Structures are given as structure tokens and as C-alpha cells.
Amino acid sequence: MLGEGIAKGLIETARNFLGSYVNKDRLTTVQYPEQRLPQAEATRDFPFLVYDGEDWQAGLRCVGCQICEKECPPKCIFIEKSTDKKPDAVGKPQFYPAVFNIDISVCMSCQICVEVCPFDAIKMDTAFELSTVDRFGGLLWDKARLAKPNQHYHHVHPTEAAEVDGRLAEERAKADAKAKAAAEAKTSAPPPAAPPAAPPANSGVSSTS
């Protein structure tokens, strides 16, 4: 009969209405500023620049290769590469970004910059309460604001950071071993007929930058 479905619907909404006063489990709302849900580990919001050691200017992993700037879909990254070289965290001379700006009002949190970075220098942060009264300066983040220590990376994404650290240490060890072998070969014997098959990953990429 006409109206049966309406009556059923009215009973259902009445049950919801009354149930929400009786059963607290029905109310799933989290009262946000006071209550917070734990963030998932894979949470990502805006990128930050990782640095090793204590001094952010000396320890910045970024070498200003500008790959992320070129790959960024909304073009929110602006990099000015340095003309001189400075020793990086391990003491090797490298270029560095003279200017590194991200406009987080443009950034769409796609993480492509993180995926293309060959140096694990840029990672995603989990901070999201970033509102500001200055919509130009307050949203254009410079190098100083973007730089965060590796410990911070471990804090926000522990699993991922451990994996990255392990890989970096492995590559560094491999590069050290190769350098040592090359030095030994140079001192002990005349150069061999065939050069090493492949250059180490680290030096290979830095030569392109």
C-alpha cells in the first residue's frame, strides 16, 4: 500500500534519533580540537627537506638537482641551484640549493617529489594545522622552514625512515669499499685492462646534477 515505505523510513529515523541518546557507540563524531584520532603511519600532508647531523645548513641532503621542481605537477617548488660546492654530511663536495621554496597553498600532496628524489632528501610530513593569517608569506615556505632533521622523519614515518637509513648506509658502505679497492689498486699495481663494471649509484647520479 502507498505510504508503507514512508512509515518504515520514519520508524528507522526515529530509531536512529532515540538510539543516539541511548547508545553512545552510535555517535562516531570525534570532537576534534579536544579529541584526536591517532594518525595512520602512511599519513602525508606537505613535503619537508631532510638534513643529517645537527646543523641544517650543512646537513641538508638536497643537492639542488631540480628533478622535483621539474616533476612537480602543480609547479609549487622553486629551486635556485648554487654556483659553488659545499661539503655535504659525509664531507663530499656537492652543489646545494641556494633557494628552495615550496608554496604549500599550491602543493597537492601528491608525493611525486618524494618518489623522484634520488637522494632521499625530500619526504612527506604529517603536520596539518598550518593555517595562517598571512596568505602569501605564510604559505610560501623557504629552505629554513622546510628543513627538518632525520630524527623528525623517524618520528613521523618510523618504518619508512628506517628503510631509507638502511639503504643509505648500505650505499655508503659500498661506495667506501669501492673507493678503498680503487685506492689499493692504484697503489699496488698498474691500472687493470677493464674499469669497474658500473659506477656506484651515488656518484653516478651526482655526476648528472
Place this chain on the structure above:
Amino acid sequence: MTALAYNSLHHASPQAADQIFLIVQHWIVSHAPAGLQSLLAILLSVVAIVGGFGLLFAITTILERKGLGRIQNRYGPNRVGFFGSLQPIADAIKSLTKEDIVPQTADKLVHLLAPILLVLAAFSVYAVLPVGRNMVLVNLDAGVLFFFAIGSVTEVAVFMAGWSSRNKYSLLGAMRAIAQMISYEVPLILSSLTVIMATGSLSTVTIVEKQAGFSRILPHWFLFTPWGFAGFVLFMIAATAESNRSPFDLPEGESEIIAGYYIEYSGFKFALFFLGEYLGMFAISGLAITLFLGGWNAPLPFLTWVPSYLWFFAKLLTLIVAFIWVRGTLPRLRMDQLMNFAWKFMLPMALLNLITAAVWHFMPSGPVRWLVSIVLVVVPYTLLGRNQMHKSHLEKRVYRFAE
């Protein structure tokens, strides 16, 4: 008449509580110079109506938001004041301080007048609503006619808003509103006609007086007759459509035409539209109470000592809760469903209900009259309802090109 009521009633205390507003009004008016007394009396009544129903509007907004929230297992507003009770004040401050944007190509004068006309029309109809014993601004002989005539002005206001904004969505919304309001005005008036047939009067005060009294404990409301019940249901459905409320809120369907005819309104003008819409809902609920629910009469014989205006507002709040409940339950209709329902179900039912009312009037009272009237209501309902249900049979959609 009110002066007489004042003299005769202010001795006994229940009657004094019942007539407290009239007594206060007379006391204030008696201090004014003789020439201004009648004007002052009218002004005081107007202020009371505007203040009282304005307050009811504020209460309803918070009730509605809380109620809808609970229906959807949310809290609703709970930040401003105690459990969000001061939310209407925050909303009022917000709408008063917001920027008023008028589109550059809009017809500025009409754009400005539309919300004002809507609120004026919505407030005007309260003049004939008896909210309590002796509490009616003007007892017009053609009160119900006045109500429907002024009520139709809201359609003009809606179309003014939609047309003057020079926006395709607002025009679409206005067109929908006009089509819907005119379609549903027919069953609205036809269903209220049964009451006018029964009472032989268009005066709202007389209609309420005719519903006073009790048979044992059953009040003589028209709701408790077969034709009155059917008429009340038809009236409330048409009233929902008339006040543009869900499930008949096509003119302002957010998902299709954003906000319909008031899309280009902001700030205080938007608040005026909001106010006008709610006032229209209260007014038409008030008319439903007057016509079918016995006006300000008490529902039970031993409760007649409760002041009459309290009964009116209790009934009004009940109807408002019903409106909110329906809004929280039903999804929006499609335009063809809306029109089919109006012309193929509501209109025949309202016309048949007139016959039922006539049969009821001319048959001698007794169980036979009840039986015949109930059959006259239920059988067409079932048949027409089956017709509606049959039409809404859905088939599985076959996609020929998209797979």
C-alpha cells in the same frame, strides 16, 4: 469583544492566566491618549506576533539542526553556549555582519524587494491566526480566504528573487517553485474546503469555536472524522510542498541547482529568505491547527485550565517536529514524481474528500455514517495508491554502449 473578555475574565485566576497577554495589552493601552489607543493596541499585537514567531524561528533552527543531527547519528551544533543552545544568536550575528553581494547584472531593485516581500507576506498571514482565546489580530469574515490570498504572494516573491538575480540556476529554481506551489495550492485549498463546508464559515475564529467541546473524552476536532483525517493528511502534504520543505525542496535542491532561487543572496537578505520560509511553515501549520486540530482548544476535557495559547504553541511545535522528522527521513522527489503526485493523487483525493465531507454532513450520525465515510476515504486511497505504486515500477537499466 476583547474589552468585554477583559472585564469578565480577569477575576478568576485560570482565566487570568489564559488572558494574561490581553490584560497586559489593555493595561498598556489604557495609559495612552484616547486617540492613539486603537493604533497602539494593534501595534502591540503586531510586535507580539513578530517577536513571538521570530523567537520560534530561532528555536526551530536549533531544534532542526540538533534533530537532524541525531537522526543521522551526529551531535549537531554543540559549541556555542550550553549544548549549542546559543547557536541561533551566533548565526544571527554572522548573517548580519556578512557582506551583502548583489550581482552586477541583477535587477537591483527587484533583487532587494524580493526577500522583503517574502517576509512581509509571511508575517501578514498571522493576522488571522487565532493563537489563543480572543488572541487574533483581526477576525476577518473571510479569514481563510485572506490567508490563502496573502500566502500566494510568496510565489511572487520567489519568482522575483529568481528572475532578478539573472542566474540560470536561480531562474530554474524559481520556475520549479512556481510550478510546484501552484500545483499544490489546488489540493491545499480543496482539502481545507471540507472544513469550510462543515462550519459554514471562512472566519478562523468561528472555525475554532465550532471545534470546542468534547464527546466524553474525544474532542470535537475535525481531525477525528474520516474526512477530517484525510483532509489533514492531504493538507499537511500540500503544506510541505507549499513551504518548499523536504521531500518537496526541489526549488532549492542543493545537488542540482545549488540553492535555487536564492543562490545570489548573501548576508542578511539570505537570512530574510530563511526567515520567510520558516515563517511560512509556521503559518501553514498554524492554519492546519486552526482547521483540523481544534485551534487553541485543549485535547482533553480535564486539561481546559491550561492557557489556550500554550495549547496552540504545543500543537505548533508538534507539527514542526513532524516536519523535521519527515525532512530527516525522505529524499528529494524528482520533478515528474512531484507533478504526478500532485495531479494524479492529491487532486482526486481532495475532490473525493469533498464528497466524503458532504456525505458525512447529510447522513444521520451513527456507525453507518462512519462506515460509509471510511470506505469513501480508504478505497480511493488504496486504488490511487496502487496506481502510483504501479507507475513507479523500476526496470534494470541496460547499457548498450557503456560497458
